[in-house]
Amino acid sequence: MDTIEQPSIVGASSPEQIEVYDAKEQPSISPMRAAVRRFLRDRRAVVCLGIILFLVIFSFLFPLLYVHMGPKVLDGISGKLIPPELYHQFSYSNLAASDKPGTLFPLGPNSLTYPLGGDPIGRDMLARLMAGINVSIEVALFVEVFDIGLGVLFGTLAGWYGGWLGTVLDRFTDIVFAFPGLLLIILMGAALGPIFDNIFKSINPILGRIVMLTLAIGLLAWPLMMRFVRGQTLNLKEQQFVEASRVSGTPDGKAITQHIIPNLLNIVVVASTLSILGSIVGEAALSVLGVGIRPPGSSLGLMISDSLESIYGQWTELFWPAFVLVVLIVCFSFVGDGVRDAFDPRTKD
Amino acid sequence: MGLLSNLPVLLVLLAVIALVIYSGIRIGPRFLIKRLAGLVFVLFGVTFITFILGYVTPGSPVQNLCGAKCTPSQLKLLYHIYHLDLPWYEQYATFLNGLVHFDLGFSFTQRGRTVWSILGTGVPISAQIGLSALVFALLIGVPIGIFAAVRAGTKFDTASMTVALVLFSIPTFVSIPIYQIITVQLSQHGLPHLPISGWGDSPIEIVAPVAILTIVELGFYARLMRTTMLDVLNQDYVRTARAKGLSRRLVVFRHAFRNALVPLVTAIGPAIAFVVTGAFFTELFFNIPGIGFQSVASIGNKDMPVVQGTVIIVAVAVAVMNLVVDMVYGILDPRIKVS
Numbered sequence: 001m002d003t004i005e006q007p008s009i010v011g012a013s014s015p016e017q018i019e020v021y022d023a024k025e026q027p028s029i030s031p032m033r034a035a036v037r038r039f040l041r042d043r044r045a046v047v048c049l050g051i052i053l054f055l056v057i058f059s060f061l062f063p064l065l066y067v068h069m070g071p072k073v074l075d076g077i078s079g080k081l082i083p084p085e086l087y088h089q090f091s092y093s094n095l096a097a098s099d100k101p102g103t104l105f106p107l108g109p110n111s112l113t114y115p116l117g118g119d120p121i122g123r124d125m126l127a128r129l130m131a132g133i134n135v136s137i138e139v140a141l142f143v144e145v146f147d148i149g150l151g152v153l154f155g156t157l158a159g160w161y162g163g164w165l166g167t168v169l170d171r172f173t174d175i176v177f178a179f180p181g182l183l184l185i186i187l188m189g190a191a192l193g194p195i196f197d198n199i200f201k202s203i204n205p206i207l208g209r210i211v212m213l214t215l216a217i218g219l220l221a222w223p224l225m226m227r228f229v230r231g232q233t234l235n236l237k238e239q240q241f242v243e244a245s246r247v248s249g250t251p252d253g254k255a256i257t258q259h260i261i262p263n264l265l266n267i268v269v270v271a272s273t274l275s276i277l278g279s280i281v282g283e284a285a286l287s288v289l290g291v292g293i294r295p296p297g298s299s300l301g302l303m304i305s306d307s308l309e310s311i312y313g314q315w316t317e318l319f320w321p322a323f324v325l326v327v328l329i330v331c332f333s334f335v336g337d338g339v340r341d342a343f344d345p346r347t348k349d
Numbered sequence: 350m351g352l353l354s355n356l357p358v359l360l361v362l363l364a365v366i367a368l369v370i371y372s373g374i375r376i377g378p379r380f381l382i383k384r385l386a387g388l389v390f391v392l393f394g395v396t397f398i399t400f401i402l403g404y405v406t407p408g409s410p411v412q413n414l415c416g417a418k419c420t421p422s423q424l425k426l427l428y429h430i431y432h433l434d435l436p437w438y439e440q441y442a443t444f445l446n447g448l449v450h451f452d453l454g455f456s457f458t459q460r461g462r463t464v465w466s467i468l469g470t471g472v473p474i475s476a477q478i479g480l481s482a483l484v485f486a487l488l489i490g491v492p493i494g495i496f497a498a499v500r501a502g503t504k505f506d507t508a509s510m511t512v513a514l515v516l517f518s519i520p521t522f523v524s525i526p527i528y529q530i531i532t533v534q535l536s537q538h539g540l541p542h543l544p545i546s547g548w549g550d551s552p553i554e555i556v557a558p559v560a561i562l563t564i565v566e567l568g569f570y571a572r573l574m575r576t577t578m579l580d581v582l583n584q585d586y587v588r589t590a591r592a593k594g595l596s597r598r599l600v601v602f603r604h605a606f607r608n609a610l611v612p613l614v615t616a617i618g619p620a621i622a623f624v625v626t627g628a629f630f631t632e633l634f635f636n637i638p639g640i641g642f643q644s645v646a647s648i649g650n651k652d653m654p655v656v657q658g659t660v661i662i663v664a665v666a667v668a669v670m671n672l673v674v675d676m677v678y679g680i681l682d683p684r685i686k687v688s
Binding site for chain 1: 387390391394395398399402403405406407511514515517518519520522523526527530619623629630633634644645648649651656659660663664667668
């Protein structure tokens, strides 16, 4: 007689217990991994994330190679031969080419040295584009750090302790939300730009502007993050596992770091994807208005504003920065959409 | 033009005043006083931040006003007239003192013009463009959103929501230059086209700015409407209404739509409030002398009284619109109590 190997659980023959036993066999999926899995199912969002990653990595790494690519060409002014290390810098401008704005080959008729053409003062569009993408991403990342740092810190504190801190933060948020956002950013750009320029002048001419943009955009962004985090903290505080830990005497600091913060992941991921979008648009907007990144730095917004100086000029001058900016923004929107669907527990399928 | 062109602005103003009076009657003055106290605090905050930022901005605001042949003594006199020779806290106190008397002072750069007169010319223009765009965006976007929600998961839903997201994502400082370049090309080839930019010469000039703003807002409202409508359509009472035999159309428009309006109103309230600041880039690129154009130019000129004026009317408008939104909640859903 065949004997079926029984699991060594007493009374495991009842169907419910077999079910329980079988369920234990399957590896459980962490909520994080489940969310990532849901996100990967959204093809549009994954493709967009791929495009963003490509653009970011490309614009970060390719300039290292790009400055060594290409033949030596004649400089317009000095008439000397110059290497690509010089003319493939995004800030190099060949002024002698300014009489033929937007021409594809400002450095010589037989060279493909500027793959995307040049601008009216003979700068390489491709190098400027890559530098511009870098600036966009840098500002977006710095704003994220600022946003998540302050938002999570004050959000959890206000949610956990409430009291006067909650009131103060509420009033501050009221003020920020009653401000016309762009106007405040422009004001901060005009006021703080020159100050930060002076502070960071010795390190890097663009760094001051990047810090200023981060502060200006971050200051507007974090109250929203704080509100989300605070709402979630209030919610979590009422849950039984948190109450249990409080009753059993867990100190507040440990409860916040071990019980609250890990459970904020969903909401922080969703809110920060949205705010990345805001910072990219904000940086470009400020640079268009001339209070953000300034020459010799490069930024997508600055390139758009440069192209508007002569509306009768080459359309490629507007096309490339506008195209890249729109691709970045639209892709971040789709990724944000996918992330929200995947991480927001309310829309869980 | 004239009165007729300001008609939408007047209508909105009248509606807002009526709602505030209605709210006063409905829930008593205590609530209104509480809100007023909140507004005073917010006004204090925003004017202070604006003042400090203006104060630290480098450059002399009245240098241009003084002219090319400016002597130091004349400049000193101008500083004195505009209270710029005082320490910062006295400057701010002077400003607050004026504000309490509804006096926003004179512009630093536009000779002899009060801030009120600058706001008075700018705000109606911005409001006219902004409100028209808002109305068109709602008229087109809301039906699209409802339609997409009713047909969730179909090709129409996916396609229209993708287009809406793309339209909503493209910033106006990208779409307007593209429009202008196309217009230039059209005019160079002798094809019919809309004006590139400008204001006040012919009524057709309003078409392009309103269209561009409409496109941006349309995407936003279509998506918002779809999300909330989908939420509502999955509720039990909608299923009950369907189950008891009501037609699909009746359920969507009588039961679902009314409940989906609450988040929509929450979004429209501040949107109307921010209409008074104007759309910065639209006004800048189309050369429209609205308040957005004025305030950006004023920041460039360090004309802080005008910037303060803009900031103040926005803060007031946001507070008033929040009040109005609370009132509308009560009308839409009698269960919601204002506190």
